[in-house]
Amino acid sequence: MVRWQPAKSPTYHDTPWVLAEPQAPALIGFIVSFGKSMRDLRVNSADGLVLWRTGSRIAWNTSGALVAKRLDGRGSIRADSASELRFPSAGCWRLTVRRDSATAAVVARVIDRPKKLGCGATRQQDRYVYARPRSSGIRGGWGGWATPEGGALLFTHGHAGNMNMKVPWWVRRNGGPSLELAGTRLDAQGSFRQEFPAALSPPDVYPSTVDVPAPGCWLLRLRTAQLAGVVVVRAVDYHG
Numbered sequence: 555m556v557r558w559q560p561a562k563s564p565t566y567h568d569t570p571w572v573l574a575e576p577q578a579p580a581l582i583g584f585i586v587s588f589g590k591s592m593r594d595l596r597v598n599s600a601d602g603l604v605l606w607r608t609g610s611r612i613a614w615n616t617s618g619a620l621v622a623k624r625l626d627g628r629g630s631i632r633a634d635s636a637s638e639l640r641f642p643s644a645g646c647w648r649l650t651v652r653r654d655s656a657t658a659a660v661v662a663r664v665i666d667r668p669k670k671l672g673c674g675a676t677r678q679q680d681r682y683v684y685a686r687p688r689s690s691g692i693r694g695g696w697g698g699w700a701t702p703e704g705g706a707l708l709f710t711h712g713h714a715g716n717m718n719m720k721v722p723w724w725v726r727r728n729g730g731p732s733l734e735l736a737g738t739r740l741d742a743q744g745s746f747r748q749e750f751p752a753a754l755s756p757p758d759v760y761p762s763t764v765d766v767p768a769p770g771c772w773l774l775r776l777r778t779a780q781l782a783g784v785v786v787v788r789a790v791d792y793h794g
Contacts, residue, residue: 556601557570557782558690558784572585575659581616584614587611587638589740591610592773593673593740593741593771597665600663601689602661603662605647607667611639620632620634621649626645645664677703678705683787685785686783686784691725691727691728691781693723695721696721705788706787709791711765720763723750723761731751733760734778736774741771746766772787
């Protein structure tokens, strides 16, 4: 599972990460290439690790050799644990890293890189947008704004005419006193940050007006207490 909680790393503390199994060697892989690939709906709609066949890079918290072996077909590669990965084929791959005499591994779905990148916004389900991983228990109540494909859409600057971009964020369990939203633009430079206190009633909901500063493809990282998840939205200017 890809995790979005802050990690104990001076370099990659805000980078999504995976924990290799077994956990005894404490091998963590930071997905350095997530910025571009999160525009791909196949990547951002999965709880587990999905990598492009070319251009993917994972930085491990140890130096050494990495061996990748395809599980659903033939193929294997060897690489340095800090190098960019180039898989010979798409499929199901096990990535094994060695630390001293111990080894640990993660399994990834490897897919072909799209010829053209758009903005694969998180799909709505019954007017909710569910953050990934689903185990975070975070979902946003969407006000009917959607892309033509049914993805999450927001108008910039928090409003569309006299309609505000009000999103109640529901947390299934163990939420904190507030929810932090950190936005990172995926198709250009840009970021913003907001924080919303929990409502007194009903419980486990965080009312918000999401104020995206510019049009584009945005990754929204949501954190409360020990929970964290992400949503990808397309933002557009309102022209009433």
